[in-house]
Amino acid sequence: MATLGPTVPAGTADSPPSFPMRRSGCPFNPPPEYETLRSTEPVSRAMLRDGSTVWLVSRYADVQAALTDPRISSDSTIPGIPLAGGTGVDPQGRRSSFVRMDPPEHDVYRKLLVPDFTMRKIRTLRPRIQRTVDDALDVMRDSGQPADLVKLVALRVPSVLTCELLGVPESEHHFFQTRANVLLERSVPMNELRTAVMEMRTHMLALLDEKRRNPGDDILTKLAHAPAELELADSELAGAAQSVLNASHESTASMIALGTLVLLEHPGALAELKADPALWPKAVEELLRYLSVGDLVLPRIAKEDVEIAGQRIAAGEGLYLLAASANHDKDFFEDPDTFDIHRSTRGHMAYGYGIHQCIGQNMANAELEIVFETLFRRFPDLRCTVPLDELSYKHESAFFGVHELPVTW
Ligand code: HEM
Secondary structure, three states, X not given: OOOOOOOOOOOOOOOOOEOOOOOOOOOOOOOOHHHHHHHHOOEEEEEOOOXXXXXXXXXXXXXXXXXXXXXXXXXXXXXXXXXXXXXXXXXXXXXXXXXXXXXXXHHHHHHHHHHHHOHHHHHHHHHHHHHHHHHXXXXXXXXXXXXXXXXXXXXXXXXXHHHHHHOOOHHHHHHHHHHHHHHHOOOOOHHHHHHHHHHHHHHHHHHHHHHHHOOOOOHHHHHHOOOHHXXXXXXXXXXXXXXXXXXXXXXXXXXXXXXXHHXXXXXXXXXXXXXXXXXXXXXXXXXXXXXXXXXXOOEEEEXXXXXXXXXXXXXXXXXXXXXXXXOOOOOOOOOOOOOOOOOOOOOOOOOOXXXXXXXXXXXXXXXXXXXXXXXXXXXXXXXXOOOHHHOOEEOOOOOOEEOOOEEEO
């Protein structure tokens, strides 16, 4: 299997190892240090780039328990919460997303939005998802070879579909897609990031007004008509819509691109899936577990002193709950570093766990099933033109991924 370069130096008692750690062996498996942490120090100190320290929780049982412990908070306004992927607070000091709120505030948004993401609701969207995937693959087919699957398919499909779910008119999809892409670029200067966020916010506010005048069957209309007793300001409603857009974009795009690579690297499994497409839902769950792209998406802070696996965490100390490590814990999944489309993936934590568990998981599963089934049916000879270890990976993004995926067919 290809390697991706040197690992982060191991820490010492005086200087803990740096976090985020890198996927230095196989790009599909979590950083190799996680295995050592699970067996030697399941709750351990690590140092962030800014010199602050956090606790890493690496075993399945401990991650799961911490995700349901009300003393462990997601509130991004509490000083000390480790947000490697950004501040989680907008320029006015408000939380930028309900994913970074605790109950009871968080419950309000969750209750409002859950009905738009039920299995039943998403089932009705499948023909629309299929058309979006077909359109993206038509563009890829016509673009000449090699084509970048990340740009033409992986980023495009989730952003078009989430814009539709929200009720963003088609003429404005491009506006939101370009701004959402800016947010994914770590090299973009802070002022450009702020501009992109504020432009999205201004546009969302205008769309809320528009939905009050011309309601549709979409999430923005629902937010625009939120019951007055909830006392949500327009900026908060626009923030909720933006959260859905941002949360769906990079996560699903990373899964589409890396999932394609995993399937290309496992021709036996791919042949089985082509012969029996009913296996795709199971294979998608295994891709989610195996790849666990959301290494950095579970930052938390202790609101009170807590003990995890015998280690005391003081109130005010930050934690990362390593879902990728939990999903590769031998005590929960047999032979976890092997990709096996027939295994039981029950209990995987790629979508988190507890009150913040991904609201869009039914949507994401449907997108992934349809993308992979259609891609490999329409392009049976699909190949990546660059060896695995020469691709450029997104090691420090909230969602691990690949910058470009050049393919021919
Ligand atoms: C394969 C793709 C996806 C992955 C791996 C993923 C992963 C996650 C994870 C791990 C969380 C929990 C974060 C936490 O506990 O702090 C989360 C929350 C969330 N996700 Fe996803 N997600 C994906 C796709 C989507 C999609 C398609 C949407 C919407 C269309 C979405 C919307 C959200 C929202 C709004 C939250 C916050 C939920 C809350 O705080 O109650 N996600 N996601």
